[in-house]
Amino acid sequence: MKNTILVLFILIGASVFSQTKISGIITDTTGEPVAFANVIFKDSQEGTISNENGRFYLESEKNYTAVLFSFVGYDTKEVVLTQRTTYKMEIVLEEGAAALDEVVIYTGKTSKKNNPAIDILRKIWENRRENGVKKFKQYQYDKYEKLEFDLNTIDSAFMENKIFKGMEFIFDMTDTSKVTGKTYLPIFINEAYSQVYGDNILKTEKEILQGNKNSGFDNNQSLIAFIKDLYSEYDVYDNYLKFFDKAFTSPLSRTGIDVYNYVLQDSAFRDNKWCYNIVYYPRRKNELTFKGDFWVNDTTWAIKEINLNASKSANVNWVRDVYIEQEFDVLNDSIFLITRDYFMSDFSFRKKESAQGLYGKRTTLYDKYEFDIPKDKKFYSEQVDPYRYEVYNRPDDYWDEKRLESLNKDEKGVYKMLDTLKTVPRFKSLYNLTATLASGYYEINNFDFGPIYSVFGYNESEGVRIRLGGRTYFGQNDPWRLEGFGAYGFKDDRFKYGLSGKWLLDRRSRLTVFGGNRRDVEQTGASLTNSNDVLGRNLASSSLFSVGTNDRLSRINLSTLGFSVEPWKNFVVRVTGSYRTLKSATETFSIDYKEMQDGFFTGNIKSEVQQPEIVLGLFYTPGKKTSGYGVERTIINEGNYSSFYLGYSYGLKDVLGGDFEYQRLQAFYSRPWNIGGLGRLYSTVEVGKTYGEVPLSLLNPIPGNQTYWTIYNTFTQLDYYEFVSDTYASLYLQHDFGGRIFSRIPLIRNWNLREVVGFRAVYGTISQENINLNASNIVYRAPEDIYWEWSVGVGNIFRVFRLDFNFRGNYLDNPEARDFGVTGSFGFSF
Structure with a gap:
């Protein structure tokens, strides 16, 4: 792969646009962290939950003057905010005298019997195949997808590193993540607009790419395709969700009660639909599980909103954090269809929070659903050339029309920033070095020398063997290629080629x-x-x-x-x-x-x-x-x-x-x-x-x-x-x-x-x-x-x-x- 995710890691190791930001840790009166506690801006539906260590981060583009902290078995605590940004908050929750029994249930393993949350979960199992596009014979919709990579944990020491000499301008667009609270710098964006057609009778689906726009490196189809496969499509109703070649147990899985604790925390109207709020968290460490909560409708038992945060102890390499949000809308008063899917992962060589890393984000928006419009079977079998010139060269007004979510200021700036960055000689050198390590080939004037990892060898016939080779390379879409090598064995004194x-x-x-x-x-x-x-x-x-x-x-x-x-x-x-x-x-x-x-x-x-x-x-x-x-x-x-x-x-x-x-x-x-x-x-x-x-x-x-x-x-x-x-x-x-x-x-x-x-x-x-x-x-x-x-x-x-x-x-x-x-x-x- 000429361009790979490893290339982006060469930059690893503020301006603030949000109006209200808070972060800190929640503990009880004994000093023990309170995991999975609710953190909500007062008089809003904007909130989050604390992680396994009681830490939290929350931001909003609106101005708020107070925040509420709550947890089953504890008294709700309201804290007044005196400034827009309040970091390193230390929140102590006191146990509620009338709810001490609930504390034992919530902080430990919840019961599988007489648990209203699990009763609701069983209703979800019974109806999960009757929700969404599966209720119709045929379906079609528009899909807009935005892929983004950001450097994270940007601090002054990182910015002053000598590796960035001559490239300091890239730090003018740093921002802060609403999920983790870390400072980040957008460095790559790809946008795609597609039309999707499916037939539940034929059990087939076809996606036609209509437009693609990217910033970053030339000829990066491989990188884009790699990222899309990394974040492959998933259905939260499935028993297992596949990410990074791993099968995570879904909180909606039929086997979920064996690996998750469930608590019915609240009920309220969500967009005029009465829903139950269920919090879930892992029963054991080191398993491929999530923590988070979801809202489920009380009549169709369809998910209205869900968020999933991978367990910090999950056995996954190079990934420090995974966070998912999905939102569903109601059609004809009963059918819930996905409208927004947000997936974020934090890649890093080290899992320490202070280590530099790389955010990989995918935002997918769905619109213009239509149903029961049959198409000939031949339509689904015909191949469409995904590399049509016009698909990758749409004008700006096309994206103004098709883009279902506007780019923020930072994302708009990435296109210009990377065009400038590619002209910096130092960046070119770093890029070439990393590309060589990733691909095994070193490029000079449209010729790749390598693979560098097969230069030396040994066997009984040749003794020590030296091999040098290479290939022509004008780009990843070359219509022809020549490749060759020469080798010499010191024992048999022979030349091979x-x-x-x-x-x-x-x-x-x-x-x-x-x-x-x-x-x-x-x-x-x-x-x-x-x-x-x-x-x-x-x-x-x-x-x-x-x-x-x-x-x-x-x-x-x-x-x-x-x-x-x-x-x-x-x-x-x-x-x-x-x-x-x-x-x-x-x-x-x-x-x-x-x-x-x-x-x-x-x-x-x-x-x-x-x-x-x-x-x-x-x-x-x-x-x-x-x-x-x-x-x-x-x-x-x-x-x-x-x-x-x-x-x-x-x-x-x-x-x-x-x-x-x-x-x-x-x-x-x-x-x-x-x-x-x-x-x-x-x-x-x-x-x-x-x-x-x-x-x-x-x-x-x-x-x-x-x-x-x-x-x-x-x-x-x-x-x-x-x-x-x-x-x-x-x-x-x-x-x-x-x-x-x-x-x-x-x-x-x-x-x-x-x-x-x-x-x-x-x-x-x-x-x-x-x-x-x-x-x-x-x-x-x-x-x-x-x-x-x-x-x-x-x-x-x-x-x-x-x-x-x-x-x-x-x-x-x-x-x-x-x-x-x-x-x-x-x-x-x-």
Whole structure:
């Protein structure tokens, strides 16, 4: 991703427009903080609740002279405001003599029986599918969305940092958050106007982007798409709300009574509708839960207003705070439709309140609802080009008409401020440095050098290996791209190289031609499903450290030429012609095979395979989201969509010197599963069969793993070529509980660790004809008794590392079988 959220963090580590601001802490007479207390400006409906530590912040554009503090079981306290801004207030609430029993209920775990709040909650469950647009056959509406990023916790020391020399003008637009009370600086805004159409009978929905306007960095479609996926659409009536790849339990969930305390606090008219006010807060720490309150109508049991504030102790990395507000309006006196959705998150490397961070805000407004206007099924299936020129170049008067919420003074200034900022040389340098760290490429005059993270490697054949490469890059929407590398091994004293090119001929059908050549050292058999990626290279070939001797490497000379097309969204057809030669790269490893003619051994042993091959591949990735329209598109939701592959390969004999004729069928299916509050399960199934007689280098070795890294879709306790097959079926399962178990254990819960368990199994056979071809030093053995292994792991160590303990299930009598091993992996995740 050329532009990523990390780029915005290069600025991390007032003017006031509101009329009334207050902040402070609420305690009881013993000095203990009062969590979830109400803070409301007198004679208004503007208020908030204190957080888990009793702290609060509230602001309004209006002038108020008094504020009320209340909590069930305590006397309401009124404080007169003598000035517009009053910070560091210390509020002490006294227990009400007639309500001491209520204090026990509210501050501890509320009862699940005889609790009027839970009785109301059950009414919501019964009617939740009968509210909103789901009550109609068809629906359509206009949607305006504003995405914004702001630097927060701006203080004088931060402003005086030398990093901002020459850029001091950016601090002229600082403001204060009404949610957290922190000073912030808007630095990025994107506006989008869309029309949405849906059909509940066909169970489909289509959103057509009509206008897009942004400030900030050029060619930032990837950043915008990434943010939108981060804040993916959600329905508060669902049992679980997915943010940052985590499943938070909704306060309206059917399982909510197991993780939340509920209190019926008030009832009143909200826009002429009588509603009940229910406060909720977590029963336990460290779980993916919220605190807040909601107003629910007393007849339709539909939500009128709701706010959600993620628990401070929730096991989420890099996110310090999450706050959500939703408002609903009434149609025809009974149907509640969402009109406004506000989502704010506070990103930071540290969770300390004093640390600099980044606000990510999304405001979505809904208008002009219409119902029961049917459209042809073809309307929903037709693709609309989202990158039309006019969509991104609407005039100002268009936005004056379509913008459903006016920009404030700060937001208007961002467009001008960033245009100026991009002309500052120091900012350009910081931007380029951060872009290099994020993408792995360093750009000079439309050419990217990299990836910088693969410069050094090591294996038994090459010894220490140095690799330098690069690619053309004029922008993320380039219609063509050239890429290449050169490498040198100090042990084998050989030069290797790779060169590839691809060209997008038609943007709508994604018709692309590609080709290239690579001469390199490779660990073949590192995956079951074959790859013809001419520049591909796996970790097994260049890992600096390995378990035992990793000398089973091959020299490969691979040339490819082919084309691909995408007739339907996320469905790709690819045809590839390839020619490869393979031979051993070390003296201790052999791929020798017996030369056969008319079914008889000629007496010759051959050490090199020359093989042309044609491959037809079908790829289907439902749910995959991409950005850009060039020859290479950025995947936005990596790891969060299903993948299906079906491939047919045909090996040509006596064509271009081809040695073997064979056919191969392969299929691959991978899918992530969100298991509600139990975490996420990753599953993969692979099957394949080769028809015809082929030697070792064209068979399917079961992918072992002799590195110290955890590599998904490999068998950690197997050595390379320990099992060989021509027919196979494998299953990979990995479940991440997300800390659900550790969060119940005292002391350990504070470390925010996450539990991971895995199971891997494979079945395979090999024909006697293929065994008869073997003249290598590898003894053919197939996992006919189903080889299996399992693992347990501890993730989120220092928020970036995972440690896995792997156990071999069977075949313990194999020579030098490894029954136990430890592997690890680094990764940045929420």
